[in-house]
Amino acid sequence: MRQWSQGPGGQTRIAFGADYNPEQWPEEVRREDVALMQRAGVSLVSVGIFSWGLLEPEPDRFDLGWFDAVLDDLHAGGIGVSLATATASPPAWMTARWPEVLPVDREGRRATFGSRQSWCPSSPVYRERSLLLVDTLAARYGDHPALRLWHVSNELGCHNARCYCDVSAASFRRWLAARYAGVEELNEAWATAFWSQHYTDLEQVQVPALSSSFANPAHALDFARFSSDELLGQHLAEKEVLRRRTPDVPVTTNFMVTAGQTAMDYARWAREQDVVSNDHYLVPGTGPGSLGDPLDPRPELAFSADLTRGIARGPWLLMEHSTSAVNWQPVNVAKAPGDMLRDSLQHVARGADGVCFFQWRASAGGAEQWHSALVPHAGPDTDRFREVAELGDLLSRLGDVAGSDVQADVALLVDWQNAWALESETLPSRELHHLREAHRVHSALRRRQVGADVLGVGSFRPAHPGEEVEDLAAVLRGYRAVVVPTLYLTDDATARAVADAAAAGVHVLVTYASGLVDERARVRLGGYPGAFRDLLGVRVEEFHPLLPGRTAVLDDGSAVSTWTERGTAADGTEVLARYTGPIAGSPALTRRGTAWYCGTSLDDAGLGALLERVLAAAGVGPVAAATGEVDVVRRRHADGRSWLFAFATGSEPATVAVTGFDEVARRDVAGELHLAPGASAVVREAR
Numbered sequence: 001m002r003q004w005s006q007g008p009g010g011q012t013r014i015a016f017g018a019d020y021n022p023e024q025w026p027e028e029v030r031r032e033d034v035a036l037m038q039r040a041g042v043s044l045v046s047v048g049i050f051s052w053g054l055l056e057p058e059p060d061r062f063d064l065g066w067f068d069a070v071l072d073d074l075h076a077g078g079i080g081v082s083l084a085t086a087t088a089s090p091p092a093w094m095t096a097r098w099p100e101v102l103p104v105d106r107e108g109r110r111a112t113f114g115s116r117q118s119w120c121p122s123s124p125v126y127r128e129r130s131l132l133l134v135d136t137l138a139a140r141y142g143d144h145p146a147l148r149l150w151h152v153s154n155e156l157g158c159h160n161a162r163c164y165c166d167v168s169a170a171s172f173r174r175w176l177a178a179r180y181a182g183v184e185e186l187n188e189a190w191a192t193a194f195w196s197q198h199y200t201d202l203e204q205v206q207v208p209a210l211s212s213s214f215a216n217p218a219h220a221l222d223f224a225r226f227s228s229d230e231l232l233g234q235h236l237a238e239k240e241v242l243r244r245r246t247p248d249v250p251v252t253t254n255f256m257v258t259a260g261q262t263a264m265d266y267a268r269w270a271r272e273q274d275v276v277s278n279d280h281y282l283v284p285g286t287g288p289g290s291l292g293d294p295l296d297p298r299p300e301l302a303f304s305a306d307l308t309r310g311i312a313r314g315p316w317l318l319m320e321h322s323t324s325a326v327n328w329q330p331v332n333v334a335k336a337p338g339d340m341l342r343d344s345l346q347h348v349a350r351g352a353d354g355v356c357f358f359q360w361r362a363s364a365g366g367a368e369q370w371h372s373a374l375v376p377h378a379g380p381d382t383d384r385f386r387e388v389a390e391l392g393d394l395l396s397r398l399g400d401v402a403g404s405d406v407q408a409d410v411a412l413l414v415d416w417q418n419a420w421a422l423e424s425e426t427l428p429s430r431e432l433h434h435l436r437e438a439h440r441v442h443s444a445l446r447r448r449q450v451g452a453d454v455l456g457v458g459s460f461r462p463a464h465p466g467e468e469v470e471d472l473a474a475v476l477r478g479y480r481a482v483v484v485p486t487l488y489l490t491d492d493a494t495a496r497a498v499a500d501a502a503a504a505g506v507h508v509l510v511t512y513a514s515g516l517v518d519e520r521a522r523v524r525l526g527g528y529p530g531a532f533r534d535l536l537g538v539r540v541e542e543f544h545p546l547l548p549g550r551t552a553v554l555d556d557g558s559a560v561s562t563w564t565e566r567g568t569a570a571d572g573t574e575v576l577a578r579y580t581g582p583i584a585g586s587p588a589l590t591r592r593g594t595a596w597y598c599g600t601s602l603d604d605a606g607l608g609a610l611l612e613r614v615l616a617a618a619g620v621g622p623v624a625a626a627t628g629e630v631d632v633v634r635r636r637h638a639d640g641r642s643w644l645f646a647f648a649t650g651s652e653p654a655t656v657a658v659t660g661f662d663e664v665a666r667r668d669v670a671g672e673l674h675l676a677p678g679a680s681a682v683v684r685e686a687r
Helices: 027-040 065-076 092-097 124-139 166-179 181-189 217-245 266-270 299-310 339-350 384-396 418-422 434-447 472-476 492-503 530-536 605-619
Strands: 015-020 044-047 080-085 149-151 275-278 317-319 352-358 410-414 452-456 481-484 507-511 538-543 551-553 559-561 565-569 574-578 587-592 596-598 630-636 642-648 654-662 668-677 680-685
Touching: 015 027, 015 384, 015 410, 015 668, 027 065, 027 587, 044 065, 044 149, 044 352, 044 410, 044 492, 065 080, 065 149, 092 124, 124 217, 149 166, 166 217, 166 352, 217 266, 217 418, 217 434, 266 418, 266 452, 299 317, 299 339, 299 434, 299 452, 339 352, 339 384, 339 630, 339 642, 339 680, 410 434, 418 434, 418 472, 434 452, 434 605, 472 492, 472 538, 481 605, 492 507, 492 530, 507 530, 507 605, 507 668, 530 538, 530 587, 538 587, 596 605, 642 654
Parallel strands: 015 044, 015 352, 044 080, 080 149, 275 317, 317 352, 410 452, 410 481, 481 507, 507 596
Antiparallel strands: 538 565, 551 559, 574 587, 587 596, 630 642, 642 680, 654 668, 654 680
16 A cells, blocks of 8 residues: 655655645646745645536536646655545536535525535435546546545535435435334334334335424434445445555545534544544634633644544544634634644644645635635745744654554543434433543543543444454453543443453443443433443432533532432442432442442542542553643654653643653753743653
């Protein structure tokens, strides 16, 4: 398989580059671009992402001459190409001729042409026309010397994750026919005896669009699964064409792994990528996707990067992030000097073997004209471009980091299908947020300089009978501690893997509202927390969720919110803290051997204190001794070479115990690294 991250001389390197949209510029600007890319140290650009309308201006008439020149110029400049299949947005002629290609939302409204991703994932017209384009590009450029990587579509599902049109409904029924042995099995899985929803024929099943009342949670869950699979099917169809034409060129599609994105099961998708790539943008404030401190979105960056590495099961490619402000937030905050370098290094620290941006040159027009770029509107004679060149130089010196592992003694389990189940409108509390709870645990570990892998359960769940996947139990036994945060939907295999890890001596912490339903969204009867009841030695009889803004207190003084519960602890289960108030005496925090339970949402101090107890019992210490607020991550090769990445996150200086050479400041470090507030370091550790 071709190596996408190698430099022009074949040397290992951290890939550096951006999306490149030469069709937006005249030829003389494109000539300048190659020289500026060389000056900045760019090694990889993604080309053609939104070029369909120019590559195929009319049905079956392709205009590729200008594209030939672009790829030739990039190759002559020593710059590799991640070649997009250009299928992200269909051209105007397609939706004018076949308006049924346009997607329909949950309220039955069909989109109009004029933006991006204006296509239904189930559309046979779109599938046929898109694969013709892919085949044309693969035939034309499969042997081009600039080609390093195929980039399928772009951010699949960003704007069209779920379509509710009649074509999608028919495709959904076919998906159900493949999943269930017949309509009676579907009736059992969906509990259709409730509310007279019993089906006598699969043709009666519709998509869960806007209805008179609440949707059947199992119906909605299966539609979410179908929608994720349908988009993945588009990726696989394009990949099949590319593999046939260019079997040695790796294929990827850029994910959007964040703590706020739940539409696609990326753990499942990752198994189909030759290279896992991700787009990540900081979301300050309190809107969708923002978590934790509204003024500091970077803890979410760390979580997302660790999650991307977890589903990649190793190094990955950062396909997009921003040099400064984006264009799609209510207020688009610019990055301060040093922030771009820090954000880039955070991704590298957590396993990225490539650092790319949207986009190379800031657009003069269009919907993203105010999005930052490597070359800003003011041109290369700017502080921003000089900072870009400094980053390129630093990444060139970190080339041998590529391919190394990240030190992590703790695993967190996340599951996109669990997040879909929590979309239900009929839960005991709509304040349950799986990825948000996982992010809180991750942030608490990060503040204690403890490395963590965030693992996607879907990586270990067969998509169809007979598919070989990694053994989750075996993977979990490789950690000292495992955290299971609000895993409301838990299938039997996952529950067994967690129990197996605990039996092997791994310390397992399960948090509230976990194990309550199975993969069909059916309640596990007999007492909560269902799938984990025997492991934890706790039996809960009733939930007592708290209203937003309300808190309760445990008998150890801990403040809690969101969720409380009334139950009992079995013999042999140590109760660490109990509720006070109306359910006084019920266990809130427990331990049974190596299995720990947190039946409520602790505040930050309480969560941190609990994690410290679990980590101490498991023998987990910090990656490096440190003082002050500092984020510390270590990447290392099997041969002993290692790099300590350190980021001062507070308003005061920080120190880290390490010896080696700091590649950022270009100075020796003898025992103690001193960091000013906001500073970053990458210490090549002495062996």
